[in-house]
Amino acid sequence: MSSIESKRVQYRRYLERAGVIDALSKALIKLYEEQNKPEDAIRFVRRFMCESCPDDTQFDAMKADLEEANKTISKLEQDLERLRSQIKRTPEEIASLLDEGFKALAEDEEKASSLLRKYLTSEILEEYKGVLTAPPIEASLLDCVQSGFNHHDSSCGLYAANPECYDIYTKLFDPVIRDYHGQLENDKEEIHPAADFGNMDEIDNLDPERKYILSTRIRIARNIEGYPYFAKLSEQQFNEIEEKVREAAEAFDGELLGAYYSLKDIASDTQSEMVARHILFKRGDVYLQSAGCYRFWPIGRGIFHNAAETFLIWVNEEDHLRIISMAKCGDLGDVYARLVKGLQELEKNLTFGRHPRYGALTACPTNLGTTLRASVHIRLPLLAKDQERLKTMANDLNLQIRGTGGEHTAITDGIMDISNRRRLGFTEFELVKSLQEGIITLIKAEQELEAKE
Secondary structure (H helix, E strand, O other): OOHHHHHHHHHHHHHHHOOHHHHHHHHHHHHHHOOOOOOOHHHHHHHHHOOOOOOHHHHHHHHHHHHHHHHHHHHHHHHHHHHHHOOOOOHHHHHHHHHHHHHHHHHOOOOOOOHHHHHOOHHHHHHHOOOEOOOOOOOEHHHHHHHHHHOOOOOOOOOOOOOOHHHHOHHHHHHHHHHHOOOOOOOOOOOOOOOOOOOHHHOOEOOOOOOOEEEEEEEEEEOEOOOOOOOOOOHHHHHHHHHHHHHHHOOOOHHHOEEEEEHHHOOHHHHHHHHHOOOOOOOOOHHHHHHOOOOOOOOOOEEEEEOOOOEEEEEOOOOOEEEEEEEOOOEHHHHHHHHHHHHHHHOOOOOEOEEOOOEEOOOOHHHOEOOOEEEEEEEOHHHHOOHHHHHHHHHHOOEEEEOOOOOOOOOEOOEEEEEEOOOOOOOHHHHHHHHHHHHHHHHHHHHHHHHHO
């Protein structure tokens, strides 16, 4: 029995012991026997299962109170962030915090896999301790390493506070970037080629019969030139970026035509529903929280989507823009073509930051280069039974496999998320083409196992 199946059995036994399954069964039977089926089945089940629970009117009132409380909390958080932004640390305070954080990170032997820990030496720390980027941003090394200092289990632990950080703190950023992206053996100054989206006609529908692939998604990140990243963005700049993207999206036509929605104007229930459908982002990542990603939340954040919800732009989620094309099928060619078209339309009105050595710039060094992540949610139940073989094949094909719930989640019912592992050092077309070839190979392997059975 696999670890996942074992957990399921244990969880089911727990539900049985706690009487949950019995209570749910009775409620569902009662609902089945009800002659006039209620419009809101969930409320019916809730009322049946809990006599002491609040009635509908009380529930609605409590829900409204909670929403109002959340709005108050959000406003207080914004006020606190405004006050924090007025506080400027002295060089001595920055140096002291850097020394303390470095010491704690270096002495932590249990969580020692961070790239920040690997490449931040005492010599580099001493050299950059008093170095700031140019006014008016004046980012410090502390702004870049704060998350890694707080979370020693971070795989990277480093975020750029603004584009200049990549050149000011290059002795730290460059080895981290080369290591993460497999470029340690590349001694060239320029390690990323010019953008090339290639011949889109060469990218196919990978599963026309819709037997294996549930959905396809490609996203890229972009940051508008002239602005810092989330750690140093002012409240005004968050709003400026949102407005620039809104105006640029208004120029779309055809299949890209849609509307922009500010996060602050979307009701909490609607937000939850959109997040569940994977078309909207939310906050909650502790690594990004420590790095300052959610400052002034939800100010300056929002989403554009077309009518079919196959083309999205997330504004100020992590980078200034996350541009996403997707479809509930395996037509990688169609998804790719739509992404390129949307990016090219945006480039008519927005200028995006690019580094001569690293390609398209992002706040997190792990996303540099193409910034492209092309993925499919695919059902491969027979291959999923042999995790070692699956892992080996993925490595050989330069693919990353994880659960559909995101990074660090397990594969469930043979359904997995498969994406390109590489970002930097290759063109956009090469990465999408390699994903196509890899998915075809995995589907063939699954079909061979099906034939044996």
